[in-house]
Amino acid sequence: MAKARKTAFISGSARNIGRAIALRLARDGFNIVVNGSRDRDACDLVASGVRQAGVDAMVAMGNVGSSADVRAMASGVLDKFGRVDVLVNNAAIRPRKSLLEMSDEDWDQVISVDLNGAFYLSRAFLPKMVDAGWGRIINMAGMNAIHGYAGRAPVSAAKHGVWGLTKALGKEFAPAGITVNVISPGP
Secondary structure, eight states: OOOOOOEEEETTOSSHHHHHHHHHHHHTTOEEEEEESSOHHHHHHHHHHHHHTTSOEEEEESOTTOHHHHHHHHHHHHHHHSOOSEEEEOOOOOOOOOGGGOOHHHHHHHHIIIIIHHHHHHHHHHHHHHHHTOEEEEEEOOTHHHHOOTTOHHHHHHHHHHHHHHHHHHHHHGGGTEEEEEEOOOO
């Protein structure tokens, strides 16, 4: 009997770092869930590249900053693959606007996608990781979490929160065989 492939969900994987991660994990033999919130064509293109690596792909369109969207995406992913073994919380928005010009909606949108999305996705996929006794969560924080930049207050706050979430989840779920790490790439 062939060993079942592991499955990876990469949020924000239609382009840039997320796309590169999806294609690399596909080459490493993972089935891939490609996620985006707006550009289905870009997601389908990445999924096509994943399939060319000889593994299965699924496109899960939705806003990771919406708990309802994440529940719906997770339901479809779990129906197809049974579980997610590797979760890469990569989706982010990075508007540049002075704090004094920022509306409540501007702030809330960044916090929802950049921080809440990592929480919603982790909560959705952790139960099956715990059941399996193995899982990996990789949170992307970027240099905003470390340095803070003018015009990026909500991004810096959210990404610093991702560091805190990573530390807490790492300690809570290490006994279950799950590692949680943060990566902060720069330019």
